[in-house]
Amino acid sequence: MPDVTTEASHPLYVPLRRLRAEPAPAPPAPAPPLPVLRLAPGRLRNAILGGAGAVALLWGVQARPSARLDAFFASGAHLTGLLAGYGVLVLLLLMARVPAVEHGVGADRLARWHALGGRYVLGLIGAHALLALCGYAVHTRTDLVTATGGLLGYGAIAAATAGTALFVAVGVTSARAVRSRVRHEIWRAVHLGGLLAAALGFVHQLAGPDIAGSLLVRWLWSMAHGTVAVLLLWYRLVVPVRAALRHELRVVEVRDEGPGVVSVLVRGRGVARLCAEPGQFFRWRFLRRGLWATALPFSLSAPVRDDTLRITVKALGDHTRRIRRLRPGVRVLASGPFGALTAHRRTRRKVLLLAGGVGITPLRALFETLPGGPGDVTLLYRASDAAGLVLREELEAIARERQAALHFLLGRSDDSFDPLAPRALRHLVPDLAAHDVYLCGPPAMARAATANLIRAGVPASRIHSEDFDHA
Template sequence: MEPSPGPAGVIRRIEPEVETTGSIYPFVRTFPNPHSKSVREARPMLSRLALSTLLLIIALGGAVELLTLWWMQTPPSRVQNLSEELIMGAQLTGLIGGYLLLIEVALMARLPWLEHRIGSWLASLHRYLGGYLFMLLTMHVGLVLAGYSLSLGAPVNTVFLDVMRTYPDVLIATIAYLLLLCLGLSSARKIRRKLGYERWHMIHLIAYPAGILAYGHEIAMGAQFTRNEYARYTWTGLSVAVAFAVFVHRVYVPLRRHVRHRLRISHIVAEAPDTFSIYIKGSHIDDLNAVGGQYFRWRFMARGVWYQSHPFSLSAHPTDDTLRLTIKGVGGYTRRLKRRLRPGQRVFADGPYGAFTAVLRRRRRVLLIGGGVGVTPLRAIAETLDGNERDVIFAQRASSEHDLLMADELWRMQRQGKLTFLPILGKRGKTAKEDPMHPQQLLWRIPDLREREVFICGSPGMVNASIRNLRKAGVKRRYIHSELFDF
């Protein structure tokens, strides 16, 4: 590692460049590295907010159609007492819950046209809707039992057992609900952290059999589908379309890419005692259209790890025949990788995914802020930025100099005039003097901060704290792009 620049260098002030044009911030819409085919051909995207709004409108349109169908088949004259009201409510919550389950499974299909435009927002939306799905399905079960219990004048447990014996499809629905209950509980933050990524991901896969079982129950017992042929065929068509999308993008496309690209580990380089880079070579890498900032789901065909796939970002912009990822051994899986990976082993790569790329750039001057392994996608993005050491500042947040990741490469990129590397060391504090990321310190170090486009990547705590400090420093939210390293 290059010798430390010392305290004065670590907290140095980045002076703005004064140009003869009279404006030090000319609006130059410069985009990524022209040497990258995939970046060069990138088209202007619909903004995340606009696309998210459009998708929300489409989803709400489907929900409104379902509500209309339910209302037309449930005229007020048919609802004579409380038990019937409860049963009608159960039908409504079941209908909307089933629709939401279809949306949730569709979000898991990793549709490229969504992944490359919304990226990590998909995971946030999936997690957000999951809470409402669990609530609707629980209400559906409760309303069904309460309605029939009141109608028959029998205890809830008696009604439940009687319905289970009389209607086999209810048993299927119960199994589906219990599977989704396990999935929902495993996604709670505290439980998710205790489970770890591997167990959490395996549990999450039960959404597929749960969806199949739920579909059987809906078609067999859903009043709206048994009475209305159009509704039944429409629902079946939606379900088949979602299942087809999942099969194509989760099974067929990854297998086809594996056959075409024939990825294998070329060599492994130790970057630090607990950090290593994996260089992967293959055929037709350009056809993947991957760019710096994106990630793949990697499955390494080595003993003890082949049955798991994990997401890792590219730590360098792809070349014609090579992909690189950098991993820090912080958990059981990554430590096993370090011990068991060898050159020549086959690799399955599913991707690329993510919209956290230089295509989001709208300003010439850029600030990259990374913490921990969040440095790796930013390091790859830095390669695709067309600028110099004054245009691009790479700030790495770390407790000490020993915690800096990929520092040798970043110092080298600074010597080459591609960027300015700015380590920001120290623990988080409450005052401007104690906190190296305090708005006052940020403005002192980077006087033109308000005129820069900012990319942030790291842990949720680090990213959220950085966004708050940047906003307090006067950076507009639309010029801040972030990616959370969480699951």
């Protein structure tokens, strides 16, 4: 049996388990993942900003300086309208699930950029509408109410108004206070309405002088919209349907792992062609009543072997509770893989994996597969009690085989002793600052752990995490 060490300096500190090498059968080695194209976050950010600069340059080239108040309002309306249209394209591209973008930037970062960009786009749309209305009112020498009626008489402006209403609905349902009270299916349906809003906005833009005034500009603007539309259709519709037909995934086993936790094994044909890497996740759609309408994001909790994918799920809501009742033979649609919490982020020989609760699932796969010799890989697993440790026996077997350090940090989050405090982390991992850190857990735990790691000397650039609440 492995040794058990205790921290006698504090009575609330639950024993840590540190495992030594013991003979154990090695699991079959997973096939190495095929190289994939990845777009670095910095390059994507620079490309987005460069595109915004090009749009502003387009406006500047066409702008005609004037001291008239209506021309001033019109000029501002043109600039904000162009930037809003470009912003909508960027938002759609971020959520198109292009593999090079997903694998390089990470699904959670893309979701955060999408949410932040949505606020800017709504602000630009509001500014555009207000400036255009004020400019028209000044030009026609009417009040704002009369000017509003006059503008709505133009078909392109009426289309833009309908699109704006749809965009506002998307923004309202995405607000944190509202989204927590709205069913996912309703939220998704409203978001699909954003595609119609983008199409209506495109019709409005083609009628405007900034786009319609030049054949070249009209062609470039149309090509940009057409390219994003093709990417959306290809990666959000064609690729998942093709994968479903090609791989014919089905549930083969549902295995209890602990209180409220199950592993689901899904098998199909040619699964290796999905090129799924440890640390990544799929969006799963189980074709049975109560589950088929929602794609649920779950990480792989084991490397892909024998055309089998495995996820480990904790019952936290209606959908996850229904997963416990799945039976072998249920058809599965799996879209992915997604995420950038993979071995390619590694920059140091030594790696610390830090998990909280069911966040162990992607780190369990990395714990088995990250290259390294004895002592190069350490796993810290935070849970409220021993019953909350998911896949414990597998982790212990991997640690024995790899001669890796494994510590179970048990205790409630409101205990006076924090095992993830900077001093405690340095005690467990003396050369902590020389490690890459992979982090996955509940959002509050992940934020606190990130702050503590930075205070303990780990550069923020070497703390790799993905918040699957945003993925």
